[in-house]
Every structure is written in C-alpha cells, then in structure tokens.
Amino acid sequence: MGHYLAKRLLLMIPTLVGILAITFAVIQFVPGGPVEQMVQTLTHSGLAGETAAAAPSALMRGQAGLSPEELAELNRLYGFDKPALERFFDMLVSFARFDLGQSFFHHQSVGALIVDKLPVSMTLGLWTFFLTYLICIPLGVAKAVRDGSRFDLVTSSAILVAYAIPGFVLGVLLLVLFGGGSFWQLFPLRGLTSDNWAELGPLDKALDYLWHIALPVTASTVGNLAVMTLLTKNVFLEEIRRQYVYTARAKGLSENAILYRHVFRNALIPLITGFPAAFIGAFFTGSLLIETLFSLDGLGLLSYESVIRRDYPVVMGSLYVFTLLGLVAKLLSDLSYLWVDPRVSFEEGGR
Structure with missing residues (x-):
C-alpha cells in the first residue's frame, strides 16, 4: 500500500502541471486581456501624459491615447513584460509555495479571495x-x-x-x-x-x-x-x-x-x-x-x-x-x- 500511495502522489504532480499548462496556454490566445481592458478604459476616459502606474487615480485627466512607454508600464504592472514560458514557470514556483498571487481587479491575494x-x-x-x-x-x-x-x-x-x-x-x-x-x-x-x-x-x-x-x-x-x-x-x-x-x-x-x-x-x-x-x-x-x-x-x-x-x-x-x-x-x-x-x-x- 505504501508503494501504491507513493506512486499516486508522484502521478499527481504531472497531472496537476498538465492541467495548469493547458489552461495557461488557452489563456494566451484569449482576446481582451487585462492590459487591453485597461487600455480601452484609459482611452475612453481621455487619459494621456500619465504613467500607467498612476493611471487608476488619473482616469479623468489628460488627452486620449497612451504612449508606448505607458503601454510598456502597463504590461510590466500586470506581469506581461516576460515571455509566456517564463511566466508559467514563475507561476508554478509560486504555487508550490502556495502563493496564489494577487488579483488584478480585487487588489488582494487570490488565497484571501x-x-x-x-x-x-x-x-x-x-x-x-x-x-x-x-x-x-x-x-x-x-x-x-x-x-x-x-x-x-x-x-x-x-x-x-x-x-x-x-x-x-x-x-x-x-x-x-x-x-x-x-x-x-x-x-x-x-x-x-x-x-x-x-x-x-x-x-x-x-x-x-x-x-x-x-x-x-x-x-x-x-x-x-x-x-x-x-x-x-x-x-x-x-x-x-x-x-x-x-x-x-x-x-x-x-x-x-x-x-x-x-x-x-x-x-x-x-x-x-x-x-x-x-x-x-x-x-x-x-x-x-x-x-x-x-x-x-x-x-x-x-x-x-x-x-x-x-x-x-x-x-x-x-x-x-x-x-x-x-x-x-x-x-x-x-x-x-x-x-x-x-x-x-x-x-x-x-x-
């Protein structure tokens, strides 16, 4: 029974990683991600000349449009400045420590949510x-x-x-x-x-x-x-x-x-x-x-x-x-x- 239990526990790891990998891969091709949603919000709100980090508090100021620097700052803010494979392995390391990350929109940890x-x-x-x-x-x-x-x-x-x-x-x-x-x-x-x-x-x-x-x-x-x-x-x-x-x-x-x-x-x-x-x-x-x-x-x-x-x-x-x-x-x-x-x-x- 001990051998069976150890084998089942070891098989859980590739199963869990496989499910996460498939879901993560699908997410990469889904349009309308958090960066696109924020860009749309900022554009419709008439924001310009503000950094992306300060964007939530300055939605109603400035002109329409985002500069490349501000767009890059938004990608960095949401963690999309890294390659997808690197982001996936970083996520696995965090999950192994039971750190589920921070919600983009609720502004609190996923575990707390x-x-x-x-x-x-x-x-x-x-x-x-x-x-x-x-x-x-x-x-x-x-x-x-x-x-x-x-x-x-x-x-x-x-x-x-x-x-x-x-x-x-x-x-x-x-x-x-x-x-x-x-x-x-x-x-x-x-x-x-x-x-x-x-x-x-x-x-x-x-x-x-x-x-x-x-x-x-x-x-x-x-x-x-x-x-x-x-x-x-x-x-x-x-x-x-x-x-x-x-x-x-x-x-x-x-x-x-x-x-x-x-x-x-x-x-x-x-x-x-x-x-x-x-x-x-x-x-x-x-x-x-x-x-x-x-x-x-x-x-x-x-x-x-x-x-x-x-x-x-x-x-x-x-x-x-x-x-x-x-x-x-x-x-x-x-x-x-x-x-x-x-x-x-x-x-x-x-x-």
Missing part, C-alpha cells in the same frame, strides 16, 4: 451533500425492498421529474411562490443572514440562517436526489439477489436481520467509497446560477467574474486549488476501498 467567498459555497455545498445522503440512502433502501410496488413507481416518477427541472428554474419557481414574487412572502429573497443578524441571540441567529438558506439549498438539492437514490436502490437490489441472502433466509433469519446485518454492510461499499470526493467537492459546488439568483457572493460567482474580466491570477489560482483538492479526493476515494473492504489489494496481480 477564495477564503472570503468559501463560506457561501460551503453553505450550499455541505447542506446539499448531507441532505442528499440523508434522503437518498433511506429512500433507496426502501425502494429496493419494495421493488415494483406502487411506492417504488411513485417515488421514481417524482425524483425523475425533479431531476429534469434545472436547479435555477426551480429556484425561480420557489422565489415566485414563497419569496413574495406573486404569492406568499415566507422566505427572504437574498443573502445568508438578515441585516440585524449581529444583534440577534444565538438561537435567533441559527433560525435566521436556516430561514435564509432554505430556498437556495432546496433548489440545489432536489436535482441531485435522483442519481444517488437510484444508485442506492440498484446496489441494494443486486445484493438482495445474491446467494448468501437466500442462504440466510433458509437458515431462518428475519428480513431485518438479513438487511441490516449482511446486505446493508456490503451494499454501502460503493456509496461510502465516493464519500471523500463528494465531501471535499461539496466545498466548491456552489452553482453560479443559484448564487446569482439568491444574491449569494460565493466561489461560483467569483470564478465567473474572473473569467469575464480576464483576472488570470484568480482563474489560475482557483483552478490550482480545485484541481489539487480533486486529486486528493480521488486518492482518498480509492484508499477508502481498503478501509471498507480489507480484501482489496493495491499490489499488481492482487498480491
């Missing part, structure tokens, strides 16, 4: 993650035990209809129905907390928080129920039809004993092994459309704005963090097989 936006995405992601598991596993087990019954057909129809409705469409419907759009004003329209949240007591703060997240979490969760529920049902059905279940029944064991002592433990293996990836991924699953719809300033909105504004340090820094965590989550998922089933071997040939 991610940490600042993380609570919103954590709220959506973690609540969606826990509710999905808490609802889907019991529902999937119940459907497997009652396979083919009216309960199975009705619940399958309901979750498939919910799966077919996009999350943002459901969010709009919830706002119209319960957010004061046309019917009832039962839930707030935006934000995670009320304006007077700091003045509330501990219990009132918790209730206010749950009141605000009810609609966005519902919109994010409903569409995820179908896949996990049907996966749970199919896994349990496969286990229920195995020979050891018929043998246990022949020995006189009750259905509950067979289900919870034998079937449940074996059927949960494929579900538990996906737990690490789903848990880590929950921190970054905030939907851009859900965040925009409910005015939640999270990582989804940050990533979208950084792409539109060509804020390359934020694009590359967030990609680095997400990719690294994704690779770690995949490794933990593989290792969890050994934890839930000691018979699994990572050595070649199963030895």
